[in-house]
Amino acid sequence: MxxxxxxxxxxxxxxxxxxxxxxxxxxxxxxxxxxxxxxxILLVTVSLIAMLFDIAPVLFAAFISAITWDFFFIPxxxxxxxxxxxxxxxxxxxxxxALIHAVLTYKIRQYDKLxxxxxxKENTLxxxxxxxxxxxxxxxxxxxxxxxxxDNLQSGSKNLSENNKIELISEISNASLRLNRQxxxxxxxxxxxxxxxxxxxxxxxVCELVYNVVKKFKDLSKGHKIQIEISPLLxxxxxxxxxxxxxLYNLIQNAITYIPLEATIKIKASYKANQLTFVIEDDGPxxxxxxxxxxxxxxxxxxxxxxxxxxxxxxxVKGFIEAHKGNIILENKKESGAKFTINIPCEISNLKxxxxx
Amino acid sequence: MNDQSILVIDDEAQIRKLxxxxxxxNSFKVNHAANGKEGLIIAANHPPDLILLDIGLPDQNGxxxxxxxxxxxxxPIIMLSVQSDEANIVKALDNGANDYLVKPFRxxxxxxxxxxxxxxxxxxxxxxxxxxxxxQIDLVGRVVKINDEVVKLTSTEYELLTLLxxxxxKVLTHQFLLRQIWGPGYIEQxxxxxxFIAQLRKKIELDPNLPDIILTESGIGYRFxxxx
Numbered sequence: 001m002x003x004x005x006x007x008x009x010x011x012x013x014x015x016x017x018x019x020x021x022x023x024x025x026x027x028x029x030x031x032x033x034x035x036x037x038x039x040x041i042l043l044v045t046v047s048l049i050a051m052l053f054d055i056a057p058v059l060f061a062a063f064i065s066a067i068t069w070d071f072f073f074i075p076x077x078x079x080x081x082x083x084x085x086x087x088x089x090x091x092x093x094x095x096x097x098a099l100i101h102a103v104l105t106y107k108i109r110q111y112d113k114l115x116x117x118x119x120x121k122e123n124t125l126x127x128x129x130x131x132x133x134x135x136x137x138x139x140x141x142x143x144x145x146x147x148x149x150x151d152n153l154q155s156g157s158k159n160l161s162e163n164n165k166i167e168l169i170s171e172i173s174n175a176s177l178r179l180n181r182q183x184x185x186x187x188x189x190x191x192x193x194x195x196x197x198x199x200x201x202x203x204x205x206v207c208e209l210v211y212n213v214v215k216k217f218k219d220l221s222k223g224h225k226i227q228i229e230i231s232p233l234l235x236x237x238x239x240x241x242x243x244x245x246x247x248l249y250n251l252i253q254n255a256i257t258y259i260p261l262e263a264t265i266k267i268k269a270s271y272k273a274n275q276l277t278f279v280i281e282d283d284g285p286x287x288x289x290x291x292x293x294x295x296x297x298x299x300x301x302x303x304x305x306x307x308x309x310x311x312x313x314x315x316x317v318k319g320f321i322e323a324h325k326g327n328i329i330l331e332n333k334k335e336s337g338a339k340f341t342i343n344i345p346c347e348i349s350n351l352k353x354x355x356x357x
Numbered sequence: 358m359n360d361q362s363i364l365v366i367d368d369e370a371q372i373r374k375l376x377x378x379x380x381x382x383n384s385f386k387v388n389h390a391a392n393g394k395e396g397l398i399i400a401a402n403h404p405p406d407l408i409l410l411d412i413g414l415p416d417q418n419g420x421x422x423x424x425x426x427x428x429x430x431x432x433p434i435i436m437l438s439v440q441s442d443e444a445n446i447v448k449a450l451d452n453g454a455n456d457y458l459v460k461p462f463r464x465x466x467x468x469x470x471x472x473x474x475x476x477x478x479x480x481x482x483x484x485x486x487x488x489x490x491x492x493q494i495d496l497v498g499r500v501v502k503i504n505d506e507v508v509k510l511t512s513t514e515y516e517l518l519t520l521l522x523x524x525x526x527k528v529l530t531h532q533f534l535l536r537q538i539w540g541p542g543y544i545e546q547x548x549x550x551x552x553f554i555a556q557l558r559k560k561i562e563l564d565p566n567l568p569d570i571i572l573t574e575s576g577i578g579y580r581f582x583x584x585x
Contacts, residue, residue, distance in 0.1 A: 202576075204551070211566045349552075
């Protein structure tokens with residue numbers, strides 16, 4: 001709607017211009033149309049204005065159009081006086097109709113707005129429900145593990161073998177790491193949703209970044225092979241390395257969660273034509289073809305999947321890449337396996353290694 | 358290492374308890390304070406050998422407590438932060454903090470950082486030869502060796518390596534390194550630092566992709582480590 005973009009002064013100016021233009025048009029054609037028709041034309045103008053502008057400018061339109069009509073069209077012309085009783089009646093009616101029109105149109109618009117807000121609210125509510133459902137599951141599972149394991153350790157210690165104790169402790173540790181990861185994801189999501197996140201762009205050694213992320217999985221990957229292919233000549237890129245690190249982390253985490261142990265994850269990075277490209281692929285089973293278009297949706301989880309997850313990981317990936325004005329494509333490979341391709345437009349540094357100083 | 362005292366300033370009782378148990382089991386004496394004001398009083402009455410200070414305290418900002426402590430307290434201060442809020446961490450390091458840890462941290466890491474900070478504060482920096490894993494630096498002869506073989510470094514690489522090595526265990530911020538090595542006009546030129554660190558790693562690390570001498574602190578700086 002115009003009223004959001006134009007300030008009040010602009011609205012008044014436009015209304016003056018429109019009414020003036022319409023009046024001049026009618027004035028030139030006065031030989032063809034009667035001045036009573038002019039009233040109708042002006043009424044239509046006021047109605048159109050009412051559809052676009054705020055209430056004060058619209059009332060103003062009703063008022064000046066009535067005056068204009070009286071001054072230029074109702075005989076005697078070029079005076080504000082009206083002589084025939086019929087014209088007085090016409091003028092009064094014009095004025096009242098214009099006002100009612102203006103107010104009613106404005107009210108309808110207000111009502112529309114309210115309706116829209118209500119709908120938005122309903123959507124948000126149903127989204128909240130989805131969030132709560134998946135969160136309470138995702139957060140409560142590790143919490144239940146921790147409570148259960150500590151209960152065992154505190155009370156049943158006589159019957160527990162040393163091995164069992166060690167296992168329980170490692171379960172507590174895993175559960176808290178999982179909790180921590182989910183909280184991290186929630187924080188990231190809220191950073192994205194608030195829309196206030198400022199990218200911290202800085203020069204980044206992409207090769208170092210990738211190895212850094214992969215190193216974090218050293219203890220966590222249960223045996224998956226992770227291969228890295230990056231040209232040593234890849235230049236420094238200007239990106240928000242914190243966000244891109246999170247992107248790669250989530251993609252690898254996702255792969256490790258869903259593909260079988262003996263599968264391999266491959267990570268490639270390259271730079272070509274002002275674009276930094278990452279490819280993260282695996283030779284697992286891939287994604288169900290009919291669900292590929294949904295996997296980046298917030299809180300979407302694959303059907304028939306047992307592994308947990310809030311459905312946030314991939315939507316954060318997409319959000320962070322779009323914050324860089326880049327894009328991500330997911331496809332299944334011909335020979336089975338999933339392939340994520342990320343393109344990020346970015347600046348590179350021409351600074352090369354300096355061997356002789 | 359025995360009987361060194363540590364003051365923990367953190368508003369969370371659970372964290373204080375955890376730190377107390379962890380540190381006492383490593384034979385440190387532990388005092389604690391639940392807010393900045395109390396912390397400042399305890400630190401003044403019983404000056405500890407090291408302070409663990411939470412960045413987000415209820416009564417005062419941790420940064421403010423840090424500044425007040427640094428007016429007279431010269432021993433190590435390690436900051437604890439809830440999230441990797443890089444700007445705040447860099448600010449604390451600039452305000453005189455020696456190191457930082459992000460909650461949740463592993464207790465092994467905590468103890469290692471504390472020991473390293475205490476070692477540094479004992480003033481072993483006067484040594485002439487720094488040895489670390491495969492690396493050996495002779496500060497008088499300006500000679501760097503890897504597994505007893507001399508490595509040729511450019512003068513900038515050498516300056517960078519020795520600056521990091523002399524502050525073993527301590528994280529040095531990008532801005533600090535750029536100012537010290539290249540000068541005040543270069544503090545925004547992080548690409549110099551990245552290129553030279555990468556170059557240096559190729560010469561001194563066994564696997565430059567998995568460095569274990571010069572570690573990256575993402576968004577903050579670099580750290581020269583001898584023990585992991």
